[in-house]
Amino acid sequence: MxxxxxxxxxxxxxxxxxxxxxxxxxxxxxxxxxxxxxxxxxxxxxxxxxxxxxxxxxxxxxxxxxxxxxxxxxxxxxxxxxxxxxxxxxxxxxxxxxxxxxxxxxxxxxxxxxxxxxxxxxxxxxxxxxxxxxxxxxxHPQWWIDRVRTQYPDAWERLLAAGNTHPPMTLRVNVRRARVEEYLARLAAEGIEARRVGPHAVRLATPRPVEAVPGFDAGLVSVQDAGAQLAAPLLDLAPGQRVLDACAAPGGKAAHLAELAPVELTALDVDEARLQRLHAALERLGLAARVLAGDALAPEAWWDGRPFQRILLDAPCTASGVVRRYPDVKWLRRAADVDRFATQQTRLLAALWRLLGAGGKLLYATCSVFDTENGAVVNEFLARHADATRLAAPALDGAQLLPDADHDGFYYALLQKTS
Ligand SMILES: C[S@@+](CC[C@H](N)C(=O)[O-])C[C@H]1O[C@@H](n2cnc3c(N)ncnc32)[C@H](O)[C@@H]1O
Missing domain, CATH: 1.10.940.10 (NusB-like)
Structure with missing residues (x-):
């Protein structure tokens, strides 16, 4: 026909x-x-x-x-x-x-x-x-422009311009199944131009559908921004650790955690429909995790009481650091949303801290560039929790990653429980 x-x-x-x-x-x-x-x-x-x-x-x-x-x-x-x-x-x-x-x-x-x-x-x-x-x-909307102009007096124009560009397509090599050098060689042999932009990150010169990405179906690689790929390694996992990814769907960072070390991973998300994508990713990549639909704010419904040694809180946020991928976000958000997210993030951080064992580490992450959701949330948390200390993250120049040619905008704060 x-x-x-x-x-x-x-x-x-x-x-x-x-x-x-x-x-x-x-x-x-x-x-x-x-x-x-x-x-x-x-x-x-x-x-x-x-x-x-x-x-x-x-x-x-x-x-x-x-x-x-x-x-x-x-x-x-x-x-x-x-x-x-x-x-x-x-x-x-x-x-x-x-x-x-x-x-x-x-x-x-x-x-x-x-x-x-x-x-x-x-x-x-x-x-x-x-x-x-x-x-x-x-x-960008006026309120957004005003906010970043105040927060980044030297970088705001660059930041807004980056938000209007076409995003790069970056792959994460599944270290369980391939080495980055081998995968780059395979791409070169197939005439696909690419370069390494992180420990496991390979940026394609030209985006293409996943069906046309060599080894995608076989679980050799996933699509994940290079900035997002910084999260899992910051938690310096060791085999056997009890690890919680508290806001895990659709599973980009959870799968990366599972690739890096054979940990006992619990992947939680309140949105059951989004968890379907996490299941599919784990299956394609040959990884295992305990996947739970549940509310991180109500752990009594799903937590067995045994403390976690590592927690990733990839918090719901305005997504102001990834608008080149989601350009609708610029026009959907309202100024009041920033404070609303900050309140939710503050509650999530406090609730999850109780599940972390002594000496354990929690990584707080957002894909936002607004300080209200980032430094302000973490500083208020540190002021209220004497048993929390912030660790320097050597993989980052600063906690706030602004979007540029190779990665989206992210914020990371690595916290440790001291007692
Ligand atoms: C930024 S996304 C997570 C992205 C994911 N970590 C990844 O790398 O693919 C935030 C997630 O938090 C979930 N979420 C929001 N509130 C939650 C809660 N109270 N408990 C658990 N998950 C929650 C949302 O459903 C959403 O999937």
Whole structure:
């Protein structure tokens, strides 16, 4: 049977539907999990969300009043993204007008036509006006820009720019099944350009689907950012230790822990559905762990009372360090979320500390760049817990890793129980 090939109008309609849903507060990860998306739509959606600040500023410069229908607004920013990405101008305008009918927003036909033609007529001036606003220039919400500008007076522009780039694709070599040098040689033999960016981290020059990654199915490698790969080694595991990964799903760091040493690993997460991915990863990699669905804040429901020697708390957070992978996060978060996460992180840290044995180590981790979720949480914890001391982590230059070409943004604090 011949395969249906999609028109640009269908791509624009489908992409703008998703953009409208994200604008209404739904996460792209959840939308993607609910229905697979074709690559052309994915590219449009990710590009539109990466550029949403500028897209919205451009629309504002082209209309008297912002369209009240969120779907119309979403179609406009999606079509502007297609134009800004260099798609043929005529095709984008006429196909966006066709998309109007598919989206059942026929009354917006004239507006869509006028806005897109208006943009093409006055492109340079509109672009420079959009770039004069913070959101248009830095493509992040204003509150976010203000926060990082205050926190990182020397690095904030670099940090925001990194958040707008395409993320690298990095693999973690399963040390139980392969050596990094051997795997690099295999990639080279298959004509795949790559380089080492960490003890077990191999960055591909060009991202590719996992099905096309040599040895993926056989459990030789996993996809994991080089910054995320720093977590497990910081816990300096020894065989036989009782180890808890308290927020383990979907399992990137848990699998790395299990690869590094034959420990007695408990992988806990409150989200049972996300744990399915952890099960699949362990199976593919040939690893074992006790996987539990449970609440780290209520250990009486799942803990046998025997202290752990190592605990990883990879806490739920704003994900402000990984927005180049999840560009929807920039527009979904609200300023108040930062404090809400900090409260949750503080509670998790205190609850898990009680499960750690004397001399044991706990690694507190987030993929955020906001100090409220990082240093502030850890400092408050240290002030309240006389039996906690913070260890220097030699693998890190500083506790806060800012996103750069080779890794995402992460924060790590290694804590030890002194008595
Ligand atoms: C940053 S993600 C963990 C990522 C994971 N460590 C990895 O490397 O793949 C945070 C996780 O914390 C889980 N979580 C949130 N609150 C929790 C709680 N009270 N108890 C256990 N897990 C929780 C979430 O379901 C989410 O899967």
């Amino acid at each position: 011949p395969r249906h090939s999609y028109s640009l109008a269908e791509d624009l309609a489908d992409a703008s539907r998703l953009v409208a849903r994200v604008a209404a507060g739904q996460s792209l990860a959840a939308l993607r999990a609910a229905a697979p998306l074709r690559p052309a739509v994915l590219e449009l959606v990710y590009g539109t969300l990466r550029d949403y600040g500028v897209g919205d500023a451009l629309v504002a410069g082209l209309v008297h009043r912002m369209p009240s229908d969120p779907q119309v607004r979403a179609l406009l920013v999606t079509a502007l993204r297609a134009l800004r990405a260099g798609r043929p101008q005529h095709a984008v305008v006429s196909q966006a007008v066709d998309a109007v009918a598919r989206l059942r927003i026929a009354s917006a036909k004239g507006l869509v036509n006028a806005v897109l033609r208006g943009y093409l007529r006055d492109r340079a001036a509109l672009e420079s006006r959009a770039a004069a606003t913070d959101e248009g220039r830095y493509r």
